[in-house]
Amino acid sequence: MAEAAVGPDRPTLYEQRLQTLSRVLTTRARIAQTPRQMVWALNKARLFRYIPVVPAGQRHRIPLLLIFAIMNRPSILDLRPGHSFVEHMVQCGYDVYLLDWGVPGIEDQELKFDDYTLEYLPRAIRKMKAVSGVEEFSLLGWCIGAILTTIYAAMRPDDGLRNLLLLTAPLDFSNRQGLTFARWTDSRYFPLEKVLAAFGNMPGEMIDYGAKMLKPVENFVGNYARLWDIIDDPRAVEAWHAMNTWVTDCIPMAGAAYRQLIDDFYRHDRLMRGELVIRGQRVDLSRVRANLFTMIAEGDHITPPCQSVSIMDKVSSRDKELFRIPGGHIGIMAGSAAHKLTWPHIEKWLGTRSE
Amino acid sequence: MNDGPGGSAKPFDPFEPYRGMRDASLDAVARVMVDAVNSEGYAQASGAMLDACLTASTPFREALGRSMVHALEQLSLPSRQEVASLAARFTNLEMRLDDMDAKLDAVFAAQQKAAATAASPAEAPNPAPPAPAAGKRTRPAGAEAGLPGKRGMRGSKR
Missing domain, CATH: 1.20.5 (Single alpha-helices involved in coiled-coils or other helix-helix interfaces)
Structure with a gap:
């Protein structure tokens, strides 16, 4: 109100700012808009095929399946028109599929990594092969999706997997001093069984709170200070709005899978030590033979770089590349520089291996 | 900024x-x-x-x-647990349907392969379609339009 006396423009400007602020904080941006069609469904999981825009003869032969984490929406891969990894890959001539794990209900609390990797993923891949008419395929796993795809690649090396792309893959949990999550979920402090007994599934809000508490000031204060700084720039505000829409869309994680994540991975590092057992079978990373591309975000505080390096020495793949890139866990794929840095590099690596 | x-x-x-x-x-x-x-x-x-x-x-x-x-x-x-149990049974049912879907896909693929093999000598006077080259692919009917196949899609009714 005090600004009214300064000049006629001032109230309008601040009104506009407040309106913008109110809009982006109370509404959801339209995200995940690349045209797609559901081609398979099982329980909450959905397999989508993105409608190709490149003529069939000019497309890459090998289809690409995107796998994201089980506790976040995969819409981050298709954030907004003009700034979407999916859209980029479709325009580059890939036959792109996305497996959306959906939101687990209370009836899914017993779902484990075993089910995701050996029940859902192989079925979705079978359907993708049937739809695309190609026996070989590429898998891109991001975050927990990278754990799932790695396990799958080790358990089913003869299923036609040609290229395996791992983005910010939390696979190695041996460096406990470098992992804040490992410290928080230590068996001496974190009442894992009590949490799961109380909630069944791990609530999305608790997962989100944990992720934000890794950098509390940035996430709880700095993020909104930045919004205020860019409030007069409509393009920057829309980008912020889209990202905020995705960040605040929390989904729970199936209870049994969360138990595995904490106990098998964070507490005992069973995958890297070769002790992880999935459906009674030990996961042997040396059975991974697919071409391997691992991307590490140098500034990743959720999956520190040390978690993604050792996989390179464990697999049998002859063609493998470790690529380091500046940026954070999500920023490398959805940040403002992603379309200049990350996506072209992925496309370049995959393009020569998709014919 | x-x-x-x-x-x-x-x-x-x-x-x-x-x-x-x-x-x-x-x-x-x-x-x-x-x-x-x-x-x-x-x-x-x-x-x-x-x-x-x-x-x-x-x-x-x-x-x-x-x-x-x-x-x-x-x-x-019904209680929450009973509804959850029912949902789990539906999921099992879905898996069985998915197994059947896989078998049908395999049957159709085998049929198409057999038909193509049988048709190729008869079509000898006409030039045979070229084998799919790099960058091209064979696709089942409906795939190009992003359709799941001739038999429709279970999930589409959801």
């Missing part, structure tokens, strides 16, 4: 001089906080708080659950 058009067109912002100070102080607090949450003390304290909350709420939650089950029973309505 601002990527948009700025410069002289940018309106006067009385908070501008404070922005640098704000950022500097936020950075300083952020560093302290990151160190704090990375400590054993924080892990221990947050774990203890969570444990205390869950321990305190458990009797109430259990009592509420029991009374809810009882009330639903009196109203002849």
Whole structure:
């Protein structure tokens, strides 16, 4: 109100700012808009095929399946028109599929990594092969999706997997001093069984709170200070709005899978030590033979770089590349520089291996 | 921070001089906080708080659950667990359907292969379609339009 006396423009400007602020904080941006069609469904999981825009003869032969984490929406891969990894890959001539794990209900609390990797993923891949008419395929796993795809690649090396792309893959949990999550979920402090007994599934809000508490000031204060700084720039505000829409869309994680994540991975590092057992079978990373591309975000505080390096020495793949890139866990794929840095590099690596 | 058009067109912002100070102080607090949450003390304290909350709420939650089950029973309505159990059975059913779908796909693929093999000598006078070259692919009917196949899609009715 005090600004009214300064000049006629001032109230309008601040009104506009407040309106913008109110809009982006109370509404959801339209995200995940690349045209797609559901081609398979099982329980909450959905397999989508993105409608190709490149003529069939000019497309890459090998289809690409995107796998994201089980506790976040995969819409981050298709954030907004003009700034979407999916859209980029479709325009580059890939036959792109996305497996959306959906939101687990209370009836899914017993779902484990075993089910995701050996029940859902192989079925979705079978359907993708049937739809695309190609026996070989590429898998891109991001975050927990990278754990799932790695396990799958080790358990089913003869299923036609040609290229395996791992983005910010939390696979190695041996460096406990470098992992804040490992410290928080230590068996001496974190009442894992009590949490799961109380909630069944791990609530999305608790997962989100944990992720934000890794950098509390940035996430709880700095993020909104930045919004205020860019409030007069409509393009920057829309980008912020889209990202905020995705960040605040929390989904729970199936209870049994969360138990595995904490106990098998964070507490005992069973995958890297070769002790992880999935459906009674030990996961042997040396059975991974697919071409391997691992991307590490140098500034990743959720999956520190040390978690993604050792996989390179464990697999049998002859063609493998470790690529380091500046940026954070999500920023490398959805940040403002992603379309200049990350996506072209992925496309370049995959393009020569998709014919 | 601002990527948009700025410069002289940018309106006067009385908070501008404070922005640098704000950022500097936020950075300083952020560093302290990151160190704090990375400590054993924080892990221990947050774990203890969570444990205390869950321990305190458990009797109430259990009592509420029991009374809810009882009330639903009196109203002849299924409990949460019963609905969950039903949903799990539906999922099993879906898996069986998916198995059948896989078998049908295999049968159709075999049929198409057999038909193609049988047709190729008869079509000898006509030039045979070229084998799919690199960059091209064979696709089942409907695939090009993004369709799941001739037999439709189970999930589409959801």
